[in-house]
Amino acid sequence: MWIGGGWYDSFDEEELGNIYNHQVVRRLLPYLKPRLGLLLVATAAMLGYTATMVFIPRLIGDAIDTYVIGKDLDGLGRAVLFLAGILLVNYAVNYAHLRLLAKISEEVLYKLRTNMFDHLQRLSVPFFDRNEVGRVMSRVQNDVDQLEEFLPMVTLTLGDLLSLVGIVMMMASMNLRLAAITLVVIPILLLIMAAWQRFAKSSFVRVRNAISAVNSRLQQNISGVRVVQSLNREEINLKQFAQVNQANLDANLGAIRLSAFLMPTVDLVTAAALALLVVVGGTMALQGELMPGALIGFAMYVQRFFDPIRNLTMQYTQFQRAMTSGVRIFQLLDVKPEVVDRPNAPELPTIQGDVQYENVSFHYLVGVPVLQDVSLHIRPGQTVALVGPTGAGKTTMVSLLARFYDVGSGRIMVDGHDIREVARDSLARQMSMVLQEPFLFSVSVADNIKYRHTEAPMEKVVAAARAVGAHDFIMKLDKGYDTVLQERGVNLSMGQRQLVSFARAVLADPRILILDEATANIDTFTEVLIQRALRELLQGRTAVVIAHRLSTIQNADMIVVMDKGRILDAGTHGELLQQCALYARLYNLNFQDEDGAEPGAAATDALTRSLPSISPG
Numbered sequence: 001m002w003i004g005g006g007w008y009d010s011f012d013e014e015e016l017g018n019i020y021n022h023q024v025v026r027r028l029l030p031y032l033k034p035r036l037g038l039l040l041v042a043t044a045a046m047l048g049y050t051a052t053m054v055f056i057p058r059l060i061g062d063a064i065d066t067y068v069i070g071k072d073l074d075g076l077g078r079a080v081l082f083l084a085g086i087l088l089v090n091y092a093v094n095y096a097h098l099r100l101l102a103k104i105s106e107e108v109l110y111k112l113r114t115n116m117f118d119h120l121q122r123l124s125v126p127f128f129d130r131n132e133v134g135r136v137m138s139r140v141q142n143d144v145d146q147l148e149e150f151l152p153m154v155t156l157t158l159g160d161l162l163s164l165v166g167i168v169m170m171m172a173s174m175n176l177r178l179a180a181i182t183l184v185v186i187p188i189l190l191l192i193m194a195a196w197q198r199f200a201k202s203s204f205v206r207v208r209n210a211i212s213a214v215n216s217r218l219q220q221n222i223s224g225v226r227v228v229q230s231l232n233r234e235e236i237n238l239k240q241f242a243q244v245n246q247a248n249l250d251a252n253l254g255a256i257r258l259s260a261f262l263m264p265t266v267d268l269v270t271a272a273a274l275a276l277l278v279v280v281g282g283t284m285a286l287q288g289e290l291m292p293g294a295l296i297g298f299a300m301y302v303q304r305f306f307d308p309i310r311n312l313t314m315q316y317t318q319f320q321r322a323m324t325s326g327v328r329i330f331q332l333l334d335v336k337p338e339v340v341d342r343p344n345a346p347e348l349p350t351i352q353g354d355v356q357y358e359n360v361s362f363h364y365l366v367g368v369p370v371l372q373d374v375s376l377h378i379r380p381g382q383t384v385a386l387v388g389p390t391g392a393g394k395t396t397m398v399s400l401l402a403r404f405y406d407v408g409s410g411r412i413m414v415d416g417h418d419i420r421e422v423a424r425d426s427l428a429r430q431m432s433m434v435l436q437e438p439f440l441f442s443v444s445v446a447d448n449i450k451y452r453h454t455e456a457p458m459e460k461v462v463a464a465a466r467a468v469g470a471h472d473f474i475m476k477l478d479k480g481y482d483t484v485l486q487e488r489g490v491n492l493s494m495g496q497r498q499l500v501s502f503a504r505a506v507l508a509d510p511r512i513l514i515l516d517e518a519t520a521n522i523d524t525f526t527e528v529l530i531q532r533a534l535r536e537l538l539q540g541r542t543a544v545v546i547a548h549r550l551s552t553i554q555n556a557d558m559i560v561v562m563d564k565g566r567i568l569d570a571g572t573h574g575e576l577l578q579q580c581a582l583y584a585r586l587y588n589l590n591f592q593d594e595d596g597a598e599p600g601a602a603a604t605d606a607l608t609r610s611l612p613s614i615s616p617g
């Protein structure tokens, strides 16, 4: 289950290390179906390749016996031509096989990637609350890559198995007794492989666990680097990291020893089989029971016999990885979005932005109520601020409005439509959300501003950036609007990132705007910029603003004070200071936080002036 923990941290150990997983294969089949015809052609080519490979030693042996021993030069010439023809066919079908399979697998992977991307978008905020975006993205990419080799591997393995059977049949048809004697080594080989397989499985699991231990350590320490440094934890952490890292090294070395052991063993067994052939087959040839050409053919078969075995052992780990990745990919595709539309849910028509919470109650976990009987009416164009201590339920209020979750009881109406009755997409299109942690992607600044409106012309992008005061700093970047952001925009300052996400909201031009602690991580200098941006942003739309700094919301049309999932009071800043003890306390605390700045001080002045005063529509 995903709830609570990160999705990648929960993984069924049972599934690990297997080279075949029926669920994964079954789920992959629909992706292959449209290309069934091509797949059949590729398989036929593979069969042709295997057949020619199996026949060639026999042809060579026969040619030697018939034409060399029989001293028939013309016949030998014809045989050589024939062999050349076979080799040409062998080459052509091999090429066709590999080429077609690569094409099919690329198409499958393309579709799989598209599906996953689509799915991840639908999971949106609640899923990413629990799973860090960067981590999910890189793992998804990795897992899909692991599957790349999978399809070609399947037919290659099939070909390998078939050629094993073919070779045994050929040898038996040439000389049953010699075949039986040479192939006594097979049971020995099978025993070795079986033992190896057991080790390989447990070693794979060990390596994988060690790697995830290292990754999660790294992850924790990097994302918590500020805390780590402030608590002087560096040295202890380094020691702990050294431990998990050492375990990882040991596990990897163990795995390497294992595969290093296998190849020479197969070679040794091959050599033993060849030696047996030379002694027994040689004696038979001397006694006239076997033609020399047949002996040569046999020797070639013994060599070839071990090739597929060698391939199979090499492909073993690849199969393990592909299956593990497959399990993860389909687990991710199975994560259900929190909210699902009714069948044939109608589109929400273009809205004015009237929002009404009617007796809304909600809980995340059964028995732990988060919102209790909340009613609130926000008129089109109004700016409403939600304030209250941490955990009061402010974020939950806006998450419900954005329909990341459905209400437990009561309802939320937008322009008179219960939001559960309309297609979620049509609601989302008319609403923008700016969060404390800006949600940026590793694409260009321009594309980040465009976001969903990919067709927006450059003038609109620039206009949006100008409106929020982001234009100047963007122009100072390396390549201006074409500058590609690093992962989640880490090459910008927090304030700059927030300005980019404001520009995105301006360009989207939503009727309803939600700001959840959007100004919390911003220094006072950027704050002045942000305040100007906010004025532009709030102009003429319905806005729900959650702000830690109460100074930023004093001019809101209505301030709603929340505590423990209920609305305590609502009114203007002046009214609330008079009548609401909690508000007065929060307000005073706030000003102590900000170094005792007076409400009249220059900075605060800039902040308050910047808010629009919109009369209720």
Ligand SMILES: Nc1ncnc2c1ncn2[C@@H]1O[C@H](COP(=O)(O)OP(=O)(O)O)[C@@H](O)[C@H]1O
Residues within 6 Å of the ligand: 129, 364, 365, 370, 388, 389, 390, 391, 392, 393, 394, 395, 396, 397
């Ligand atoms: N995804 C979640 N799963 C379970 N409980 C949650 C979740 N998100 C928030 N809560 C709980 O709901 C309550 C309200 O949280 P929230 O709406 O985030 O408050 P605020 O934004 O006012 O700080 C808190 O007690 C919090 O622990």
Ligand SMILES: [Mg+2]
Residues within 6 Å of the ligand: 394, 395, 396
């Ligand atoms: Mg919150």
